[in-house]
Structure formats: C-alpha cells, structure tokens
Amino acid sequence: MSARMLLVELRRSTAIPIAIIIISFGVTNFYILELTDQTGLWQPQWAMLAGLQRVTLIVLWPAALAAGAWQARRDRRSGMTELVGTTSRPTWSRSLPAAFAVGICAGLAYLVVTAAGAVAVSTPYQHLGWTPIALVGALSLVAAAWLGLGVGRLLPSVYTPPVLAVASFILLLAPMELSKYRPLTGVWLLTPNMSSPLDELTTLAPAVTGGQAALFAGLALAGLAAAAVAKRRFALAALAPAGLGLVAGMVVVSAAPATGLQLDPAAAAEVCTTDDGPKVCVLRIHADALDSLTGPARQALERMAVLPTAPTVVREVVDDRPGPQPADEVWFASANHTPGEGWEAEGNALSVRVLAGGGTRPCGEVDYRERGLTAAWLWGAYPAPGPPLHGTEGAERLAEWERIKTLPAADQLRWFEGVRAKYLACPGGGTP
Amino acid sequence: MRPLVLYLRSRQVPLALPGSLLAVVAVVMTSAGALNPQRQVITACLAVAAGLAVLGQGFGGVDPELDRTAAVRWPPLRMVHAGVAAVLVGGVTVMVSTAPAGVVLRAALGFVGLAALAAALFGRQLAWTLPVAWALPGVVMPPMSEPLVVAVLTWPVQPQDSTPALLAAVVLGVGGLAVHAVRGTP
Numbered sequence: 001m002s003a004r005m006l007l008v009e010l011r012r013s014t015a016i017p018i019a020i021i022i023i024s025f026g027v028t029n030f031y032i033l034e035l036t037d038q039t040g041l042w043q044p045q046w047a048m049l050a051g052l053q054r055v056t057l058i059v060l061w062p063a064a065l066a067a068g069a070w071q072a073r074r075d076r077r078s079g080m081t082e083l084v085g086t087t088s089r090p091t092w093s094r095s096l097p098a099a100f101a102v103g104i105c106a107g108l109a110y111l112v113v114t115a116a117g118a119v120a121v122s123t124p125y126q127h128l129g130w131t132p133i134a135l136v137g138a139l140s141l142v143a144a145a146w147l148g149l150g151v152g153r154l155l156p157s158v159y160t161p162p163v164l165a166v167a168s169f170i171l172l173l174a175p176m177e178l179s180k181y182r183p184l185t186g187v188w189l190l191t192p193n194m195s196s197p198l199d200e201l202t203t204l205a206p207a208v209t210g211g212q213a214a215l216f217a218g219l220a221l222a223g224l225a226a227a228a229v230a231k232r233r234f235a236l237a238a239l240a241p242a243g244l245g246l247v248a249g250m251v252v253v254s255a256a257p258a259t260g261l262q263l264d265p266a267a268a269a270e271v272c273t274t275d276d277g278p279k280v281c282v283l284r285i286h287a288d289a290l291d292s293l294t295g296p297a298r299q300a301l302e303r304m305a306v307l308p309t310a311p312t313v314v315r316e317v318v319d320d321r322p323g324p325q326p327a328d329e330v331w332f333a334s335a336n337h338t339p340g341e342g343w344e345a346e347g348n349a350l351s352v353r354v355l356a357g358g359g360t361r362p363c364g365e366v367d368y369r370e371r372g373l374t375a376a377w378l379w380g381a382y383p384a385p386g387p388p389l390h391g392t393e394g395a396e397r398l399a400e401w402e403r404i405k406t407l408p409a410a411d412q413l414r415w416f417e418g419v420r421a422k423y424l425a426c427p428g429g430g431t432p
Numbered sequence: 433m434r435p436l437v438l439y440l441r442s443r444q445v446p447l448a449l450p451g452s453l454l455a456v457v458a459v460v461m462t463s464a465g466a467l468n469p470q471r472q473v474i475t476a477c478l479a480v481a482a483g484l485a486v487l488g489q490g491f492g493g494v495d496p497e498l499d500r501t502a503a504v505r506w507p508p509l510r511m512v513h514a515g516v517a518a519v520l521v522g523g524v525t526v527m528v529s530t531a532p533a534g535v536v537l538r539a540a541l542g543f544v545g546l547a548a549l550a551a552a553l554f555g556r557q558l559a560w561t562l563p564v565a566w567a568l569p570g571v572v573m574p575p576m577s578e579p580l581v582v583a584v585l586t587w588p589v590q591p592q593d594s595t596p597a598l599l600a601a602v603v604l605g606v607g608g609l610a611v612h613a614v615r616g617t618p
C-alpha cells in the first residue's frame with residue numbers, strides 16, 4: 001500500500017464525508033450547549049471535555065458504522081466486482097487503503113472536535129490525565145468504521161447501512177437508559193458512549209480506559225480482518241480478535257472500582273495561601289478562586305477566635321472527605337463552588353457560609369436550620385448576611401434564634417459546641 | 433394493473449415494503465414495556481425514520497436516464513409514491529406504538545420529506561441518510577422548547593402541540609417532496 005493509494009482513497013472514499021459529519025455534529029453539540037447555558041458540562045475541567053465528547057458517540061458510532069458499510073459496497077455498486085476479481089491482486093490490497101483512509105479520517109475528526117471544545121476550557125488545573133479518555137474515544141470511532149466495513153463486506157445489501165445505523169443506535173441507547181436507574185457497572189462500562197457523567201473532581205478509572213482500549217482494538221482488528229480476507233467464508237476468523245478484545249477488556253475493567261469512576265487526586269490536592277496570615281487552602285481545581293475566598297475565610301477565623309478551641313486554618317474539602325475533622329481546622333465543602341462561576345456568595349455572605357455548622361462541612365444527617373443558626377451565632381446577628389429565608393422556615397428559624405439568645409452565655413456556648421462536635425465527629429467518606 | 437405492478441417492481445417495493453414494516457415493528461418493540469412516555473416517542477420517531485429509510489430506496493429507478501425518456505408525467509407519480517410510503521409507515525407506527533398519533537404523523541411528514549430530499553440530492557441508494565442523520569441526534573437530545581433553534585433541531589420529539597416542531601416538519605416534508613418531484617433522482 002503506497003502513500004499515493006492512500007491519498008487517492010482519501011479523496012474518493014467516504015473518509016471525507018464521515019469526517020465532515022463527525023466534526024459538524026461535534027461542533028453543533030458544543031454550540032447548542034453554549035446556547036442553552038450548559039457550558040458547565042465541559043468548560044471547568046479537561047476530563048469533563050473528554051467525558052462529554054464520549055457521550056456524543058451514541059450518534060457518531062452509528063454514523064461511522066454506516067459510513068463503513070456504505071464504503072464496503074463500492075465495488076458492487078459500480079458493478080466492478082467481477083472485473084476486480086479477475087485481477088491478480090489480493091483482496092486486502094484493494095480494501096486496506098480505503099479502510100485506512102476512513103479510519104484515519106474518523107479518528108482525526110474526533111480529535112478535531114476535542115480541539116474545538118478545548119478552546120473554551122478554562123481551568124487552573126492543567127494536566128494530561130484526560131488524554132487517554134479522548135484517545136480511546138477516537139480509537140472507538142476507528143473501530144466502528146472498520147466494523148462497518150467488515151459487516152458491509154459480509155452483508156453487501158443496499159439496506160445494510162441504514163439498518164446498521166438504527167440498530168446500533170438502539171443498542172447504545174440501552175446503557176444510557178439503564179444509567180438513569182442505577183450506576184453502570186461491570187461489562188456496561190465498556191460501552192463507547194460513557195453514560196456516567198464526570199464532574200470536576202472525578203475521572204474515569206485507568207482500568208476502565210484500558211479495558212475499553214483493549215475491546216476497541218479487538219473490534220477494529222476484527223472489522224479490518226473481515227474486510228480484508230480473501231473469501232467471505234474466512235471472515236469467521238474475525239471473531240478471534242473481537243472475542244480476545246472483549247475478554248481482555250472484561251478482565252482489565254474488573255480491576256476498576258464498581259462504578260468505574262474515581263476521585264482525581266491531583267484535582268483535589270490543596271493549594272494554600274503563602275503569606276503570613278492564617279492559612280486558607282482550596283482544591284487545586286479551584287486555585288483561581290483562592291484569592292476571593294482568602295479575605296472572607298480569614299474574617300470567619302476572626303469570628304471563631306472567641307471559641308475555647310479556635311481553628312487556625314480554613315480548608316476547602318471534597319464533600320465526602322472522611323472525618324473526624326480536627327477541631328483546629330475549618331472545613332469548607334467544595335459544593336459551595338459552582339464550576340465555571342466561582343463561590344456561591346462573596347464578602348460577608350461567603351464568611352457566613354464558612355461559619356455554617358461552626359466551620360464544618362455538611363455531613364451525615366444534615367440539619368440546615370442548626371447549621372444556619374450556629375453561623376449566625378458566630379456572626380453575632382440574625383439574619384446573617386446571605387440569601388434571605390422566607391415562609392414558615394424563616395419564621396421558625398427566627399423564633400429559635402430568639403430562644404437561643406435568651407439562654408445564659410454558658411448554655412449558648414454548650415449548644416453551639418454540641419452542634420459543632422456532631423459535625424466534627426461525622427465519619428463521612430462515602431465513595432463517589 | 434400491469435403498469436402498476438411493473439412500476440412497483442422497478443421500485444423494489446415487493447422486498448422493501450415487508451422489510452420496512454418489519455423494521456418499524458422491531459424498533460417499536462425495543463421499548464415495549466418501558467413506562468417512560470418520552471421513550472415511546474423516541475422509539476416511534478426512530479421507527480418512522482427506519483421505515484422510511486428502507487422504503488426510500490424506491491424513491492427512484494435503477495436507471496434514471498431511462499426513466500426520463502419515458503412518456504410518463506413523473507412529478508405527480510413521485511409525489512404519490514412518497515406520500516403513500518409516509519402514510520403506510522406512519523399508519524403502521526401509530527397502530528403498534530403507544531406514542532401520541534400526532535407526533536408520529538408529524539414525524540412521518542418530516543422524515544419522508546428528508547428521505548425524498550436525500551434521494552433527489554444524493555441518489556436513491558442514499559435516501560436513508562438525511563432521515564437517519566436527523567433522527568438519531570434529534571431524538572437523543574432532551575426536547576427543550578427554548579431557544580428556537582434547539583426546538584427546531586429536536587422537532588421529532590417535541591410535544592404534540594409545539595408550533596415550531598410542526599412548522600419544521602411541514603417545511604421539510606413539503607419542501608423535500610417538491611424538490612424530489614421536480615428533480616427526480618440523479
């Protein structure tokens with residue numbers, strides 16, 4: 001196979017059309033998310049970009065399969081099968097250049113869409129841990145195109161491409177439907193379209209990516225074999241790489257956590273202030289929001305200085321960080337940060353959020369009334385800065401506040417320490 | 433009678449019609465027992481698209497040049513052919529699916545236009561491309577009514593009383609049928 005044959009096939013096969021379809025669909029998808037204010041689905045984290053693009057494979061896989069199947073019928077469509085059959089050249093010398101052209105274009109087009117989405121990613125956490133997720137997505141699309149070539153060779157009907165497209169779409173819809181009722185586990189994790197959304201702090205376990213890579217490599221080889229063997233009855237041999245890939249994929253994926261997702265330790269690492277004031281730390285993924293937290297967090301620490309065991313550090317923690325929380329630290333839940341937008345409050349209101357529950361994270365059975373009242377108690381006024389409460393909850397909370405303020409100072413402190421101790425001791429630590 | 437039989441045979445109808453109805457029933461069956469009404473709408477739209485994708489192979493003859501030499505007024509014939517295909521596929525889908533009839537018939541109108549347009553642009557063998565290419569992304573996106581461009585892009589799965597979706601289906605249906613009727617297949 002010479003470079004010249006490849007160039008000819010690039011121009012004369014379905015390679016360019018499938019690339020155009022992949023790119024236009026991928027870019028339209030980003031554009032629609034932009035229109036409907038859903039940019040938070042990929043812009044805050046590189047791994048989210050790679051994960052979101054994998055979801056689009058539910059449409060791109062059928063497209064690549066159909067394009068491959070259409071390509072496989074080319075000789076028959078132009079009435080050339082017999083003429084080509086009389087030439088003394090092996091089958092693969094005709095089918096491989098076209099297969100490589102289609103595969104290269106499908107894989108590259110997927111990566112072009114990644115690049116288009118990457119333009120909008122804005123995060124302080126720069127890393128390359130997300131690239132395997134994107135590369136496996138591209139590999140899966142190559143596998144789809146080659147599988148289509150193989151199926152099209154074995155079933156050279158004019159109806160094969162549309163039937164293949166609709167049937168594969170319905171198959172890929174199954175894990176998506178299932179994921180609405182329970183998290184996907186086991187062999188379901190091998191589907192190309194990831195149905196478990198990633199957030200800023202989670203990433204796909206390497207074992208899942210590895211298992212998918214094994215499966216898609218096997219499927220790609222199977223498709224290529226079915227397209228390139230000399231006689232159609234030899235195509236049974238294609239079952240070998242496909243089966244091998246599936247078995248290897250299942251073995252590798254079984255090493256992953258049950259849901260296939262894991263905390264990205266580097267994204268959750270701490271970035272702290274370096275000046276002389278009290279230390280304030282945020283997660284690395286929120287490093288660009290450290291400055292806006294530092295002032296309010298230090299103000300909160302000042303308010304807490306009246307306590308017998310006054311904390312000296314504010315740490316942003318992932319929501320389910322295992323306890324117990326040391327009494328000399330304030331833990332601030334990362335749920336107070338909206339991806340792509342920043343903290344959910346600023347200034348005094350942010351200080352009050354830090355003070356909620358006496359500087360603890362929501363954990364166990366959360367009672368937001370007592371968390372709000374302890375923040376107000378530390379702040380010294382009710383209502384404390386922040387969004388106002390309306391309705392019966394507002395009235396009841398105010399009544400509770402009046403009652404607490406009538407208690408003797410020692411009892412007030414005892415009530416406060418009771419609430420704080422409950423959250424400090426909370427074990428937390430559910431798996432993400 | 434004989435010209436009709438010959439015409440249907442030249443359009444692969446004896447093979448494609450059972451195949452198309454089989455495709456409709458098979459696709460609808462995949463959501464049998466699913467309680468989610470939106471899931472029924474998704475499979476009904478897919479079923480209509482699949483049925484018309486199969487019947488779309490007959491939206492032109494094997495040899496368009498030869499067809500052109502015949503003393504036949506093709507435009508009305510092409511329009512009736514595509515219209516009957518839409519009615520058949522839409523009617524069968526309404527019967528086997530629990531999705532609202534209005535949604536199914538709207539899908540039949542829009543998708544037959546897309547199939548006819550694709551047949552006129554790329555040839556009868558690629559008539560399936562446009563209906564399938566619009567159906568797959570169109571049904572998988574959540575049916576948001578705002579902004580307008582999303583409502584139009586997801587017209588197949590919009591609620592029955594959605595005006596943008598109906599307009600989209602009518603424009604696609606009438607436009608596609610008209611282009612196909614006038615131009616035929618290349």
